[in-house]
Amino acid sequence: MGGVSTTLDDLPLRDDLRGLTPYGAPQAALPVALNVNENTHPVPEDVADDILDSIARALREINRYPDREFTALREGFADYLGHGLTRDEIWAGNGSNEVLQHLLQAFAGPGRTAFGFSPTYSMYPLLTRGTGARYVAGERGADYTLTASDAAAQVADVSPDVVFLCAPNNPTGTPLGLDVIEAVYDVTDGIVIVDEAYQEFAPREERSALTLLPGRERLVVSRTMSKAFAFAGARVGYLAAAPVVIDALRLVRLPYHLSALTQAAATAALRHTPTMLGMVDEIVAQRDRMSATLEALGYQPYESWTNFVLFSGVDDPAATWQALYDRGVLIRDVGIAHSLRVTAGTEDETTAFLDALASIESAA
Missing domain, CATH: 3.40.640.10 (Type I PLP-dependent aspartate aminotransferase-like (Major domain))
Incomplete structure (x- = not known):
């Protein structure tokens, strides 16, 4: 009973859980959060x-x-x-x-x-x-x-x-x-x-x-x-x-x-299913707009049937992620080499992401 536990190693944790990392995505109060595939449109x-x-x-x-x-x-x-x-x-x-x-x-x-x-x-x-x-x-x-x-x-x-x-x-x-x-x-x-x-x-x-x-x-x-x-x-x-x-x-x-x-x-x-699903068409339109613009910027977006786009051709994902973060845009590094993932947001959010990404390219 003596002593104070300071790490997981000090606890009688199950052996098969030792060394594992919990799920986690960066949470930050940035103006444009497009990192966890939320529907960024508010409920009507x-x-x-x-x-x-x-x-x-x-x-x-x-x-x-x-x-x-x-x-x-x-x-x-x-x-x-x-x-x-x-x-x-x-x-x-x-x-x-x-x-x-x-x-x-x-x-x-x-x-x-x-x-x-x-x-x-x-x-x-x-x-x-x-x-x-x-x-x-x-x-x-x-x-x-x-x-x-x-x-x-x-x-x-x-x-x-x-x-x-x-x-x-x-x-x-x-x-x-x-x-x-x-x-x-x-x-x-x-x-x-x-x-x-x-x-x-x-x-x-x-x-x-x-x-x-x-x-x-x-x-x-x-x-x-x-x-x-x-x-x-x-x-x-x-x-x-x-x-x-x-x-x-x-x-x-x-x-x-x-x-x-x-x-x-x-x-x-x-x-209210018809009203709630009315947002889907707008999200799909922004997703497709993202893909087209990413391709025009020289990246390789993958075909997506979701509300996000994975794109490759990123020389340094960590540096690009940080540069977007510094510009108030949060996206996701999912650990795939030379790739990043971004959620399709509202028209304004999508524009903010694309403009920020283009500004990184311009500054490079």
């Missing part, structure tokens, strides 16, 4: 008013536990997703990270393996290791794409218990064909998670992995309200899967894990 005033009214009503019964099954919210998500889904095929949590954590708690854990194709969302390995499972990173092509045959071969070689498929991919913005999902599903007996956090920013004629759910009881499609719905601060994520998968998640969730206030806010936001 009429929608905000309805959300506030719903929260106020929920507060009148805040002394009681919330609906443990968040029934109205699941019905709202089922209606939004369509494809004949019912509330029995819907799950939700405090952000899509908690939803993914539930899946790993149920289907991964000690002695099991999760697999993803690097580079991809940095939380996959962190969440995996947090549950005591092993994470294996596969490889992508030079342009960060995946073919069905290569993806299936890599998964078959590892035989994981959980597979993460980020579609479209973060941090590269890369599209993922449904043929890849089908091929991966067919070569594994594990759970296949298709993370569609950015699906609303994909071309509207493209099919979602939701269309693959019928007959595939091990397939899961996760979504978030953080991006297209401008709801990052509310922390609401959800998924669609076979009812038996939903039953499995009830085994690991904490009691009453979604507060009454969260349920009220999210249900109200879903009532």
Whole structure:
């Protein structure tokens, strides 16, 4: 009992957590923050008013536990997703990270393996290791794409218990064909998670992995309200899967894990889906404007179906990041050589980023 602990090494931490680094993105009060793929458009005033009214009503019964099954919210998500889904095929949590954590708690854990194709969302390995499972990173092509045959071969070689498929991919913005999902599903007996956090920013004629759910009881499609719905601060994520998968998640969730206030806010936001999604077209337009201008400046932007752009051809990413920071613009160094990632913001924010980047070039 003696002594004072001053570092993690002094604590009886799990051996498999030693040396790991927690998730983190720079937070700074800069005029233009385009580093964590938020929807930078504010929630429209009429929608905000309805959300506030719903929260106020929920507060009148805040002394009681919330609906443990968040029934109205699941019905709202089922209606939004369509494809004949019912509330029995819907799950939700405090952000899509908690939803993914539930899946790993149920289907991964000690002695099991999760697999993803690097580079991809940095939380996959962190969440995996947090549950005591092993994470294996596969490889992508030079342009960060995946073919069905290569993806299936890599998964078959590892035989994981959980597979993460980020579609479209973060941090590269890369599209993922449904043929890849089908091929991966067919070569594994594990759970296949298709993370569609950015699906609303994909071309509207493209099919979602939701269309693959019928007959595939091990397939899961996760979504978030953080991006297209401008709801990052509310922390609401959800998924669609076979009812038996939903039953499995009830085994690991904490009691009453979604507060009454969260349920009220999210249900109200879903009532205004057309208005909330009206921002998507503007964001896509700014994303495409960014890509075109980045190319004109001599960089190499990658194809993106998200609300951000990864661009390469950056001689010194750290120096460019700092130069933009000094000009009041915050973007993200995601650790990919000679590359940086920037979120598509409002028209003014996009202009500020592009002007700042051009001024760095001029000063070089």
